[in-house]
Amino acid sequence: MIRSSIFAVTVALCFGTGGAANAADLLDEIKDRGELVCGTLNYIAGVGFLDDKGEWSGFDVDFCKAAGAAILGDPKKVRFVATTGAQKFPALQSGEIDILSRSVTETISRDTTLGFSFIGPNHMTGQGFMVHKDTGVTDVKQLDGASVCVLAGTTTERYLADWFKANGMSFQPVAAENSDQMYSMYFDKRCDAVTMEPPYLAIRRARAASPDDHVILETLIAKSFEAPVIREGSPKFFKVLQWMHYGMITAEELGITQANVDEVAKTSTNPVVLRFLGVEGTIGSDMGVPNDWMVKVIKAVGNYGEFYNNTLGKNSHLQVPRGMNALWRDGGAMVAPGWQ
Amino acid sequence: MRSGPAFQDVPGRVRLARFVTRREFQSQALFIVIAVLLVWGAIQVAADNLAESSGKSGFAFLWQKASFELGESLIPYSAGDTYFKAFVVGVLNTLKVAALGIVLSTFIGLIIALGQLSKSVVIARLCRGYVEVVRNVPLLLQLLFWHTFLLRGLPTVRQALSPVDGVYLTNRGLYLLSPVAEPSFWIVMLALAGGIALAVGLWFWHRKTNAAFRLWPWGLTIAVLPALLAAYVAGAPITWEIPRLTGFNFTGGMTISPEFTAMLLGLSIYTGAFNAEIIRAGILGVSKGQVEAGLSLGLHPGQVMRKIVLPQALRIIIPPISNSYLNLTKESSLGVAIGYPEVVRVANITLAETSQSLECVSIIMLIYLILSLITSLILNVMNAQTSREER
Secondary structure, three states: OHHHHHHHHHHHHHHHHHHHHOOOOOOHHHHHOOEEEEEOOOOOOOOEEEEEEEEEOOOOHHHHHHHHEEEEEEEOOOEEEOOOOOHHHHHOOOOOOOOOOOOOEEEEEHHHOOEEEOOOOOOOEEEEEEEEEEHOOOOOOHHHHHHEEEEEOOOHHHHHHHHHHOOOOOEEEEEEHHHHHHHHHHHHHOOOOEEEEEHHHHHHHHHOHHHHEEEEEOOEEEEEOOOOEEEEOOOHHHHHHHHHHHHHHHHHHHHHOOOOHHHHHHHHOOOHHHOOOOOOOOOHHHHOOOOHHHHHHHHHHHOOOHHHHHOOOOOOOOOOOOHHHHHHHHHOOOOOOOOO | OOOOOHHHHHHHHHHHHHHHHHHHHHHHHHHHHHHHHHHHHHHHHHHHHHHHOOOOOOHHHOOOOOOOOOOOOOOOOOOOOEEHHHHHHHHHHHHHHHHHHHHHHHHHHHHHHHHHHOOOOHHHHHHHHHHHHHHHHOOOHHHHHHHHHHHHHOOOEEEEEEEOOOOEOOOOOOEOOEOOOOOOOOHHHHHHHHHHHHHHEEEEEEOOOOOOHHHHHHHHHHHHHHHHHHHHHHOEEEEEOOEEOOOOEEEEEEEEHHHHEEEEEEEEHHHHHHHHHHHHHHHHHOOOOHHHHHHOOOOHHHHHHHHHHHHHHHHHHHHHHHHHHHHHHHHHHHHHHHHOOOOOHHHHHHHHHHHOOOHHHHHHHHHHHHHHHHHHHHHHHHHHHHHEEEE
16 A cells, blocks of 8 residues: 555656646645645544544644644645655655645754755654563663564654664664554564654553553653644745744643633733734734634644643543643743744 | 568668658657657656755665664665665565565465365365465465464564474574584585586586486485585584574574565465466366376376476466466565565665655666566576477
8 A cells, every 4th residue: 555655656746747846835825725735644543543434633633723724714624635654755745735744753854855844843752662571671771682663664763773873782673564563563572672752652552451561661762853844935834834833832821722712812901912813913914814813723723732632631542741842831842932 | 571572672762761651660650759758758747846846866865874774684784784785685585585485386386286186075175275265365464464473373582482402483583593604614615516516517428428317316416425525524514503592582593584484475375376276277288198198108197297297287387377476576565564674665764764755666666677577587498498398
């Protein structure tokens, strides 16, 4: 399936004109089209998931819904496309999708050589390990000579090799084509450890037959800052998405939530809030979107805290702590420039 | 040419003009022009789109350092070697599983074909059932089945099954003793080479004098005996490296990974079913009178099969079975689904690292094209050789 989609994209590159060839800003094109096309995941609940009723949900999905609300005024005007690990970048490059929101780790080489622009990052985590408790491993450095299960074609595969090499240690890679296969191999003891971002490891451990038999090691071998990504060359589109991300953080700072946003817009006298919600000023229309765009975004997915908690955090079944993803004033790393 | 000898007398200029005005020339030339334009257009559009979308194209990335490990490899490879070397590792792994798969699937095919033709109803039905079941289940599912079966069915490293000392069967692979050559081993190799040369020389000489040359046992004895003698004289210059459980895994010795085993089993069993039908058709294609003639000469059925039926059946078998071998080689690309590091897996991971999808896909296509052409070349030569006996 993966190979056939790569071939499809290759054919698109060969014969299609491709969205990339279009000189106009993608923002105008999307408004004309009346639809935003979002590449995401369809198999990890809480991140990107397509349920049996045909509904898309999850952190990465909600970002696109918010973008639909900001640009087209309606989170439902988003068409989701399930992308695989190997095919995600060609799909974006060929113009098949407008945004790739698929837990893509931002790195310098991806940002500077692939012709991409990263938004955010909107989900900060790192790369860790889960090991079988009976191996007695308590620290990453004890993994010399171990077999490690890894997801093929991800940054984890590269960081794993880099880290073991840097520390003069060896390992046996056991590559899996998808994450279900990877965890199933790990639980069958085909490998001693499995490497992935800790939130995802926690999800799988919670579902294991006996969760206590598995330990998630504390040390992270790499940062993994995940960010939605678009093609370079559409500055207006980029700014809308970047400031939408900042806007969700700002809404949390200002105490504006999904429940009270209409109320606040009517009753607030705070000039910052009034500007933010587009009651006063022309911030939105100057960017090429309606002035009340942030109201639509907050109504669609909430402020950043709600957005996180409803999909990954404490209001979801995953219960991943916010950690680095808390606001800067709460000791986290989520920051937004001023809304002046 | 069809104009006969008079054609030669016409001046070259006129000949060319006549040729160009011929309709078949015009239609074919038009076809070539359209084909070239299409290909050229596709390349141009792709190059433009690529230049605009990423700015990276070309094959220079092959000489950059690849930072990933591949697991199993026939040549020493580790992260930090070039992408090119990674591709070589992938091609060798593809070749390894394809070559062994071709041998094993032919063997399975022969046995199942003979079984289907057996007089025993039970054996015939069993073999028929095998063909029907295996042929009608998608290969990908069979590969996943074998992989899961090996991972779930075999013990973990710590509870390794050890039928003999130095052999350990686990769900991480089969660990075997591996021979390690001592410095004086070259004497044995030299003796072996000498023995083989002697046997081959003898064979040629026998062929010239039209005398019968028997490979078994005389030819083989002549080839191997000097090596055995040399090994004895040199004091058995081979030591055995024994796999030992150190830390997480067995180290030392030889490892056969469950991914490779699943690939080999899946490909051989699946292709074996197709080969069985091809071989059965070939055997049934030899006329019954040949068998009866052989039997009436007093040969027993085994001899009739070996000396009369199979050599003639080969002529019918080789063309379709070469297709089957080509399919096996190409289907080894499904190894990517169970993490066997064959060439498609290398291409996928390279693609993820460099995002040069067109280049990676064209490398895979080129490699499979070359492998297929080589396979069909070998089989065409074999086909020509067996056909020549037809008089």
